Amino acid sequence: MLELAEWRAEVLRRVREEGETRFAGLFGSGEQDGSVRLTALLFPSGAEEPLTLETTLPPGALSYPSLSPELPAAFWYERVLHDLFGVTPDGHPRLDPLLLPLTDPQHAPLPGTSLRAQPLEPDESAIPRAVTGPGVFTIPHGPVRSGVTESVEYLVETPGEDIPRVQIRVFHKHRGVSKRFEQQTVDDGVLVAERVEGIASVAHALAFCHAAESCAGITVGWTARLVRALYAELERIANHLDVMVKLTDAAGLAVATARFALHKERIMRLTGHLCGSRFARGVAVPGGVTGLPALAPTELDQQLATLQGAIASDWHAAMSTPSFLDRLRTTGPLAPAVARAHGALGPIGKASGCAYDTRYERPYDAYGSLGLATPACQAEGDAMARTRVRGAEITQSFHLLTQITDELRALPGDEPLNAPLPQDFSGQSLGWAEAAQGEVMYLLRFENGRVARCAPRSASFHNLVLFHEVFAGDILTDFPFIEASFGLSIAGVAV
Template sequence: MTPSHHPTAPALLEPADWRQQVLTRVSGESAARFAGVFGSGEENGGVRLAAILFPPETEDPLILQALLRPGALAYPSLSTELPAALWYERVLHDLFGITPTGHPRLDPLLLPPQDSEHAPLPGTGRRPRPFDPDESALPQVLTGPGVFTITHGPVRSGVTESVEYLVETPGESIPRIQIRVFHKHRGVSKRFEQLTPQDGTLVAERVEGIACVAHALAFCHAVERCAGLAVPWAACLVRVLYAELERIANHLDGMIKLTDAAGLAVATARFALHKERILRLTGHLCGSRFARSTVVPGGVTSLPALAPPVLNHELAQLHQAIMNDWRAAMDTPSFLDRLRGTGHLVPDLARAHGALGPIGKASGCASDARYERPYDAYTALGLGPLPNHAEGDAMARTHVRGTEIGHSFRLLTQTIDELSNLHEDEPLRVPVPEDLTGETAGWAEAPQGEVLYLLRFDQGRVTRCAPRSASFHNLVLFHEVFATDILTDFPFIEASFGLSIAGVAI
């Protein structure tokens, strides 16, 4: 990213005006895409609200801010007219004690119920008190003859993340699901406070472990936008290299879970082998299977350890083996029967919500930051056509991931060719000012979709960091896709979503 000027702080609006401006901007033919609403505590007890929108006519985000004064932590809810804000406002209630009046379902999401004076208030020096998890049963809402509830999680079989699903069912169909994610909440947004940009990157890599590179990129892009830095071309290439390797590994992981749910033992083993080979290759290139400590503010730490010809050879073999097994799986009738029509996300709902990543692309909502707001070497590389389907089921989401794997290998070939043409003395990073001050947003396209960071700095230290993963933005749609499905479809729908609960419960 090469901004031409330092970002300026947006003007603060009155809450009612702020709400109206947000709703006006996201409606109409040239509507902006709603990317989230975040809070930041003020030392006097007030809270600043920031809504991030992406207008179609510009790459830069529009940040609309409002100030809630001490003793008046309430505003008319956005969710009544903008359902995509539903979970964002629940988080505001948990972390800041804010009441979005009229909100349709303001029960806790990240934290158990507590009084507002003990809210952690990210952005202030307040240290949150220890709290006990809310282990009370979620209330059943659905009633009728034969209706009962199945509590699925938080402890589940296999190596899966902690999440609690409350399935309300009359026996086979799934008319309603509730989700509780607080088991994975770690207070990460508070952990960023008072860190340097360098140390903040280390925390960002651990926000959502399956997307270390994407989170590090989004954080560093925000730093670089705030400082007005131009990242060296060599670093831009290296960043793309690790981002696309991460994408391939994640999409293979999704196929592992899908084939395992279908009982295809050989296919599961084959895709697990391919994923392991990708991770080992990444480890050979930089010393970390997840490419940690490679992306840093201002650039990268090193070039890949393997020579371009060797790396190209390794990737060519991997590409052929992966696509051969992918085609074999997608030619297996018993596997396709479990995907076709399963977990259907209506395209109109996906567009209204601004669904991200493969979930959005499979439902006609083809949003991708690499295309819309390109960064690093994506500005010059040939991305290929954007995957876009309209079926909206698990099959379409799997097709999107297969297409993206092919695109990733082609991007890797281009990147390696560019790396082979670099001069030996090419710089890999530029320094970040020690007195960095300002506020801005940064983004990157993770395998799950757009990762977004809202950052504020004061004299070289992070004073507020609000990370938002695609997993958080998309998981609320999980409620919406069970209209024609039954209990045995559950693992296929969950695997086809491909989300991280750690990325939700930040």
């Protein structure tokens, strides 16, 4: 615990002077006396554990000099502190509401304390309108769009075709998840975690479980670790196929769209057959897993081989279609310097030269013993590079799944799948997992076996702010390709 001035200086020093230290998040926690604890998470290069820097803002003095002018990666994190805790980062470049528009910050919900437990209705009038100039107009794209697209509002400011600026409003999806975790048992908490970001249910469940197990001092058996990795890789493949569905649909390739949608459906049906849930919910629990896959390893291996061949064939066909490639090349480029300074995660970061992957850097479950190759990276940073990264990750996922089925086939079958956690453990811990979108983190505090504070951070939240940065020379018809190539979940942003 540091003094405020020392805390701010140390955060900036670590990120700026040490170069390879990655800023991973800034979180608040309400205390019963009305104070707010600030926690900054940093990952020094090569370190297996994160660096946690904390300070406390006393009641009645919930403000501090903003980090964002010198550390742009903190931009959205500080807006969340303002929305949920009433904390004012003085000097913040644009303190518009992000998750919870309120006319009076004194009514912020303060996750982590029971002082303000009543649900609050957002006040849209608290959001300032965009400022326009001569010849520039704003296209409000969303929050309700066609199909099953998530609720998000993009304010596209344009003089006609070019897109010099995009504002993002995600508060339509805010559900107060952080408050929902409070006072849950560990078993109920993982159920909530699976629903924070539905398309990444396994990754969120694993990050929650890892934090709980670390806090309780529980070691998970090898069989359970293999099963966890199995479902995590199936989830990764389904997500990357979903991105390809959206990209080919934006390009008007009806056959390719149908084919990739079919492959995604087959992956999800396989997952549902293995565990009873298409999203693999209810599999990962604190202490292990609830059961083995319903298919024998040999039969599962055969189905995976069939799926891999079909997906590889259609992926090659799509990536050999000139009209498709023309829409991806040079579209929505994210400069490697910007990606590195922000600590961009998942395929977005890897496409711009940032090879952050928790499976490789800080292995968990079975990943430390599987043949996980160095993460695939590209340098161009455009939609094409992001698509190529996803293709490489699908190939790698099938390779890992083959290893997992071989390991499951060789198991004696008598190892317990679940180790119960103690009923009354307390403490604070951090858990992580690698979703298809990138690193998921859970900062958890337990008191007598119940969740006192849960701060989930998805890769979608960390990465979506970079959407502002990629419209360099792009026009309105490029928008769906850029959005699809990011492959993020708005639910994972507006928790």
